[in-house]
Amino acid sequence: MAASDPHRILASPVETVPAPGQARVAELAAEREAVLVIVGLPTSLSGRSDSASAQMSRDWVESFRVLVDVPVELVDERLTTVTATAALRAAGRSAKQSRAVIDQAAAVALLQGYLETAR
Numbered sequence: 001m002a003a004s005d006p007h008r009i010l011a012s013p014v015e016t017v018p019a020p021g022q023a024r025v026a027e028l029a030a031e032r033e034a035v036l037v038i039v040g041l042p043t044s045l046s047g048r049s050d051s052a053s054a055q056m057s058r059d060w061v062e063s064f065r066v067l068v069d070v071p072v073e074l075v076d077e078r079l080t081t082v083t084a085t086a087a088l089r090a091a092g093r094s095a096k097q098s099r100a101v102i103d104q105a106a107a108v109a110l111l112q113g114y115l116e117t118a119r
Helices: 022-031 052-065 080-090 102-118
Strands: 002-004 011-013 037-041 072-076
Touching (some): 037 052, 052 072, 080 102
Parallel strands (some): 037 072
């Protein structure tokens, strides 16, 4: 999970939440007084989002929405793990060192992309 600063400029890692994790994500969102929650939608490089993974994301969001009082949006997560892996390598972390934080780094990449698009 990642969160932005109050000015919605910079995304930062929060924690890795084990699946399914809806209750914990709702708790973290409430603690941070979130005004919006975005969730990654697995999308193929060709732009298709009709995979089993994409449906799992949609189902997760449906069960999550009842736990929060803020909008929840699905956002294309293409290449976020690739971007996160590259950023961690550029920071000098090996693949082994990155395993524990790759999901957080991917969440940061997803949120940062959303923030930059929303400006």
